[in-house]
Amino acid sequence: MDVLKKVPVREQDAKVRAANFEEVCYGYNASEAREEAARCLKCKNAKCMGGCPVSIDIPGFIREVEAGDFEAAANVIAKASALPAVCGRVCPQESQCEGKCIRGIKGEPVSIGKLERFVADWSRENGFVPKAAAEKNGRKVAVVGSGPAGLTCAGDLAKLGYDVTVFEALHEPGGVLTYGIPEFRLPKDTVVRMEIDNVRKLGVKIETDVIIGKSVTIDELMEEEGYEAVFIGSGAGLPKFMGIPGENANGVFSANEYLTRSNLMKAFREDYDTPIVAGKKVAVVGGGNVAMDAARTALRLGAEVSVVYRRSEAELPARVEEVHHAKEEGVMFHLLTNPVEILTDDKGWVTGMTVRKMELGEPDESGRRRPVEVPGSDYTIEVDTVIMSLGTSPNPLISSTTKGLEINRRKCIVAEAENGQTSRPGVFAGGDAVTGAATVILAMEAGKNGAKGIHEYLCGKA
Numbered sequence: 001m002d003v004l005k006k007v008p009v010r011e012q013d014a015k016v017r018a019a020n021f022e023e024v025c026y027g028y029n030a031s032e033a034r035e036e037a038a039r040c041l042k043c044k045n046a047k048c049m050g051g052c053p054v055s056i057d058i059p060g061f062i063r064e065v066e067a068g069d070f071e072a073a074a075n076v077i078a079k080a081s082a083l084p085a086v087c088g089r090v091c092p093q094e095s096q097c098e099g100k101c102i103r104g105i106k107g108e109p110v111s112i113g114k115l116e117r118f119v120a121d122w123s124r125e126n127g128f129v130p131k132a133a134a135e136k137n138g139r140k141v142a143v144v145g146s147g148p149a150g151l152t153c154a155g156d157l158a159k160l161g162y163d164v165t166v167f168e169a170l171h172e173p174g175g176v177l178t179y180g181i182p183e184f185r186l187p188k189d190t191v192v193r194m195e196i197d198n199v200r201k202l203g204v205k206i207e208t209d210v211i212i213g214k215s216v217t218i219d220e221l222m223e224e225e226g227y228e229a230v231f232i233g234s235g236a237g238l239p240k241f242m243g244i245p246g247e248n249a250n251g252v253f254s255a256n257e258y259l260t261r262s263n264l265m266k267a268f269r270e271d272y273d274t275p276i277v278a279g280k281k282v283a284v285v286g287g288g289n290v291a292m293d294a295a296r297t298a299l300r301l302g303a304e305v306s307v308v309y310r311r312s313e314a315e316l317p318a319r320v321e322e323v324h325h326a327k328e329e330g331v332m333f334h335l336l337t338n339p340v341e342i343l344t345d346d347k348g349w350v351t352g353m354t355v356r357k358m359e360l361g362e363p364d365e366s367g368r369r370r371p372v373e374v375p376g377s378d379y380t381i382e383v384d385t386v387i388m389s390l391g392t393s394p395n396p397l398i399s400s401t402t403k404g405l406e407i408n409r410r411k412c413i414v415a416e417a418e419n420g421q422t423s424r425p426g427v428f429a430g431g432d433a434v435t436g437a438a439t440v441i442l443a444m445e446a447g448k449n450g451a452k453g454i455h456e457y458l459c460g461k462a
């Protein structure tokens with residue numbers, strides 16, 4: 001065994017997986033996990049923990065994996081995280097825990113994410129269930145949204161004995177974990193639903209098909225229904241568009257809509273009557289993780305897919321692993337290219353897209369080099385479907401129906417980072433609704449901080 005290298009993880013062959021929705025990565029088995037755990041130095045000053053927003057005792061759980069006591073490892077992780085099977089699969093570990101791992105100074109860091117995933121999968125297969133609070137305190141708290149922020153906040157409050165109800169607008173809980181991230185990266189039945197069930201087992205109630213701000217307002221929950229505090233984890237689900245001619249044509253989707261139709265309406269299953277027009281030649285505009293997910297989904301639905309991105313490969317905001325997987329599967333990249341018009345036939349269906357070449361200028365306020373148009377460089381690519389993946393912002397429904405709730409110019413709710421307190425007493429918020437589109441683990445950290453803030457607020461009020 002070369003201790004400088006990670007124990008390799010088995011994956012589905014790229015050619016095979018490009019035509020199915022089965023999970024790409026198989027994860028470690030028990031002996032691979034123990035071998036990888038043995039690479040960890042169990043540092044006294046474990047730098048990896050400084051890179052984990054929810055402060056999992058990383059050397060603590062890895063020590064148990066190495067010893068083969070997987071239940072003990074699961075108990076260590078459960079103290080800090082309600083969604084380890086999710087995080088082990090989708091967290092950007094390379095820029096978090098693994099980015100700080102001492103083992104990574106010489107050689108490759110410990111594969112912390114894959115070890116977390118192994119422990120979480122072992123827990124599921126062996127019926128491990130996190131412990132509920134011994135006693136309830138009878139105080140009611142409402143949580144808006146069942147994404148990672150809401151679920152984490154709800155789980156932590158339930159562990160403290162609160163009577164927690166999560167209100168979710170859609171018919172399935174999970175937020176982006178359920179309707180955004182595709183099945184081949186995050187299986188819904190075995191991973192997402194199982195971890196949501198574990199949150200329910202802590203005593204959390206989840207009511208779906210309830211749109212806060214329409215079905216009932218936050219003011220009504222607090223003034224008429226006896227909720228003493230509310231946590232808003234409603235995410236950032238409103239897609240952005242470019243504002244170019246032809247963007248309203250048939251065959252133009254936001255990535256959110258395309259992925260939701262695939263994930264929630266099971267566009268990829270033959271036994272479902274799918275309402276999606278999958279497309280034969282698809283252009284995905286944008287270069288983030290969401291763009292890679294949309295491109296790889298379109299590919300699996302049978303299309304020839306190109307990603308159109310206005311900067312170069314070095315500036316692609318998607319995780320390196322996602323870009324690598326997309327390329328391996330056959331997604332093509334038009335880099336330094338920006339759409340200027342979507343072309344249609346006389347019935348309004350997409351037939352092509354005019355794009356313009358770009359070059360990189362001076363760095364902008366984000367630190368990345370600004371794309372500058374190359375005059376006279378326009379050309380047309382033949383496509384029948386365009387998926388816009390340009391980012392999202394929070395839906396203003398809640399802020400516009402809740403008295404005294406301050407938002408900023410990006411329509412995000414203004415809340416304290418350390419406890420989620422908003423401008424409205426008793427109302428807390430966190431996750432994408434506050435930060436704009438970010439990551440699962442940052443939403444979970446915000447959910448944890450919100451639970452702590454609510455507990456302190458209610459203890460002070462009692």
Ligand SMILES: Cc1cc2nc3c(=O)[nH]c(=O)nc-3n(C[C@H](O)[C@H](O)[C@H](O)COP(=O)(O)OP(=O)(O)OC[C@H]3O[C@@H](n4cnc5c(N)ncnc54)[C@H](O)[C@@H]3O)c2cc1C
Pocket residue numbers: 090091092144145146147148149150167168169170173174175176177180181182210211212213233234235236237259289290293395397398430431432433437438439440441443
């Ligand atoms: C396609 C895609 C891929 C991604 N991939 C990754 C990845 O690989 N790794 C990573 O770390 N992050 C990834 N992200 C980002 C990550 O998923 C989000 O940052 C995270 O889910 C935010 O969590 P949240 O709880 O704040 O919001 P969400 O997950 O958006 O959940 C909010 C929930 O609130 C509900 N809601 C909204 N309004 C109301 C209302 N008025 N009443 C009731 N309910 C309401 C919504 O229906 C939703 O279920 C991805 C995002 C997308 C879209």
Ligand code: SF4
Pocket residue numbers: 039040041042043046047048049058059062100101102103104110112
């Ligand atoms: S920094 Fe790396 S080697 Fe050290 S405890 Fe954390 S995972 Fe193990």
